[in-house]
Amino acid sequence: MKFFIISTFALCLYILLDILLNNQMWEANTVLTVYLQDHQFPGEKEIFLFFSYSLFAMPAIALIAFLFFDNKLGALLYACLIQAIFAENSVLKNIYHQARPYFIEDEIQPYECNKEFGKPSGHAMSSSAMCFLVPCIIFPVILKDQSNYKYPYYFRVIIMFIVTAWTFMTGLSRVFMGVHSFGQILLGWVYTAYTIIIYLRYFHTPISNYIKQCLQPGSQGVSSNVIKGVGLFAFGWTCLSILLFEFNNKVFLDESEVEEWLDALYQKCANQTTHYNINSPQVLHNICFSLSLYIWFPFSFLLGIKLSKGIYNENQFSINYKMLNFWQKLSRVLIFLLLLSTLVPIILIQYQNTYAEAFGKVFNILIKKILPTSILSGLIITYIYSQILNYFKLAIEGDFIQISPQLVSTPEGYKASELGQLNF
Numbered sequence: 001m002k003f004f005i006i007s008t009f010a011l012c013l014y015i016l017l018d019i020l021l022n023n024q025m026w027e028a029n030t031v032l033t034v035y036l037q038d039h040q041f042p043g044e045k046e047i048f049l050f051f052s053y054s055l056f057a058m059p060a061i062a063l064i065a066f067l068f069f070d071n072k073l074g075a076l077l078y079a080c081l082i083q084a085i086f087a088e089n090s091v092l093k094n095i096y097h098q099a100r101p102y103f104i105e106d107e108i109q110p111y112e113c114n115k116e117f118g119k120p121s122g123h124a125m126s127s128s129a130m131c132f133l134v135p136c137i138i139f140p141v142i143l144k145d146q147s148n149y150k151y152p153y154y155f156r157v158i159i160m161f162i163v164t165a166w167t168f169m170t171g172l173s174r175v176f177m178g179v180h181s182f183g184q185i186l187l188g189w190v191y192t193a194y195t196i197i198i199y200l201r202y203f204h205t206p207i208s209n210y211i212k213q214c215l216q217p218g219s220q221g222v223s224s225n226v227i228k229g230v231g232l233f234a235f236g237w238t239c240l241s242i243l244l245f246e247f248n249n250k251v252f253l254d255e256s257e258v259e260e261w262l263d264a265l266y267q268k269c270a271n272q273t274t275h276y277n278i279n280s281p282q283v284l285h286n287i288c289f290s291l292s293l294y295i296w297f298p299f300s301f302l303l304g305i306k307l308s309k310g311i312y313n314e315n316q317f318s319i320n321y322k323m324l325n326f327w328q329k330l331s332r333v334l335i336f337l338l339l340l341s342t343l344v345p346i347i348l349i350q351y352q353n354t355y356a357e358a359f360g361k362v363f364n365i366l367i368k369k370i371l372p373t374s375i376l377s378g379l380i381i382t383y384i385y386s387q388i389l390n391y392f393k394l395a396i397e398g399d400f401i402q403i404s405p406q407l408v409s410t411p412e413g414y415k416a417s418e419l420g421q422l423n424f
Contacts, residue, residue, distance in 0.1 A: 003201065011194045018187050025183035026101075029175065034107050036176045045111060048173035052112065055123060055170060058082075058130035065138045066381075067333060068321070070314045072400035073211060076381065077204070078137045080298040082129060083374070085195060087237065087295035089125045090288040092191065093117040094244040097252055097285060102178040102268060103261040111177040113269035115276070115283040116291075121180045124188030127170040129196055131163040136200060211305065215312035215401065222306040227299075234299045238371075241292040245354070248285035258284065281357035282350075290358040293370040300378025307383045310401030317398030324396065332394050339380045339388070346373055 018025075059082070066075040098119035102110040116122075135142040142151060142159055171189065174180040214222045258278045265283075266275045276283045281290065321329070351357045359371050382401060389395040390403035 004198065007194060007197060011190065014187075014190050018183065022183060026181055029101065029181035029183060030105050030108065032182065033101060033105075033175055033178055037109060037178065044176075048169075048176045049111065051166070051169040052123065052173040052177060054166070055127050055130065058127075058134065061134055062138060066400070067336065070317045070398065071138060071140075072317070073208060073312065073314060074137045074140065076301060076400070077208065078133055079381075080301055081133060081137070081196070081199060082126065083294045083297040085125055085129045085192060086122070087292045088191070088195065089120065089122045089188070090116075090290075090292035090294075091237070091241055091244065092120055093122070093288045094241070094248055094285050094292070096120070097248055098184070099261050100179050101181050103264050108178040110179055110265075110268055112179055113265060113272055114179050115265060116287045117284055118180050119184040120188035120191055121171065121174055121184045122188070123174050123180070124167075124171045124185045125192045128167045128189050128192045131167050133196060135159055135163065136196075137204065212312065212314075214305065215310065217311050219311075221309060222302055224306075227302055227306055230299045230302055234296050237295045238293060241289050245285055245289035253278065253285065279354070281352065281354040286354040286357070289354060290370045293358055294374050296371055296374040297378050300375040301382055303375075304379045304382025304384075305401065307379075308386050308401045308403065310386055310399075310403045312400045312402065313398045314400075315398070317396070317400075320396040320398055324394075328394055331392070332389065335388055335392075335394070336385055339385055340377070343373055343377060343380075346376075 059079070062075045062078045062082075065078075066072050069075070093116060096119040097117055100110075100114065100118035102108045103118075143156060167189070171180075171182075171185040174185060175182050210226075211222070213219055255278050262276050262278070262283065266272050274280075278284070280286065324332075357370075386395065386399065386401040386403055389399065395402050
């Protein structure tokens with residue numbers, strides 16, 4: 001409890017300092033960004049673009065870990081937490097509703113034309129989470145000795161230096177590119193630090209152990225109360241997102257000021273051919289509302305585990321995976337990628353209404369887009385993929401999730417109170 005109180009107090013203190021020093025940090029950032037853009041050395045832009053876009057390589061690490069390594073559950077929990085941080089960032093942006101530097105500073109040029117609000121930085125939040133959680137969740141052996149693995153101290157120092165430097169360079173790249181102030185970057189780092197520290201200290205081990213117990217042979221599966229609790233949280237999050245969206249739409253935002261921001265986007269971005277307005281679902285509070293619905297991915301992840309009634313033994317996968325031939329291994333990968341590719345048409349469809357863009361619209365019923373994409377992706381990774389592997393006899397012992405008629409978890413089980421000891 002003491003650690004939680006101190007961490008929360010530190011977060012609140014920084015938020016207060018950020019509010020008090022906002023104008024000074026913005027002015028200093030304008031000077032810094034203009035200097036960086038006016039005094040580039042050859043190749044500097046390409047270096048910063050590399051770090052900015054390298055963010056998208058991190059999910060590939062989780063994908064590789066899920067497909068080829070024992071710690072499949074760690075890879076999936078990593079994906080859940082990253083999706084939750086995306087949603088957290090989107091809600092926070094609609095709370096702060098602050099412009100990006102290139103929206104309002106004439107001398108700052110954008111090297112990437114992001115269209116949503118700038119505070120806190122989504123790249124800062126997601127990159128810091130993605131970098132630091134790889135050794136913490138996906139490959140915990142890097143930081144913690146295990147019976148069959150022990151890395152030297154200097155190796156661990158090198159790994160932490162790399163992820164720290166990578167996070168810093170990603171943040172600096174966003175300042176250089178004119179799409180964030182360093183105040184927005186720092187705030188993003190602070191929010192993510194608080195989120196992952198609290199999660200790792202109080203939640204990760206109980207959640208991980210609970211799911212492993214639910215997937216043991218003869219276990220009782222994920223409790224319906226847990227599913228309902230996570231679903232209720234996601235529903236409440238969605239209601240909060242709608243509330244913030246409507247407040248921005250009708251109270252907080254000045255339409256004439258927003259039009260000036262969107263004019264800057266249209267005039268400064270060479271590849272921007274559409275002149276958006278305040279109601280366009282691709283910009284500002286509209287897109288932030290849509291992206292906040294990624295919070296539904298953890299719900300569908302747990303729902304898929306419950307529906308599968310399968311088992312999981314993380315210590316057996318590598319041994320049995322080696323027994324597969326090349327074509328069996330390739331088939332497993334292709335099936336997974338093919339299933340994920342079915343989401344592409346859903347993602348690519350564009351609507352001109354924000355609610356339709358967030359929830360989708362088929363026969364005038366809101367069905368599609370971010371919300372269903374989040375739910376379907378969770379079900380594909382857990383339930384549908386395991387069922388297809390079982391059908392084609394490609395499932396092996398240690399899979400997440402292995403479907404076996406002889407060894408299954410029963411439909412109903414652990415109470416919500418048994419999720420673990422969450423002692424604050």
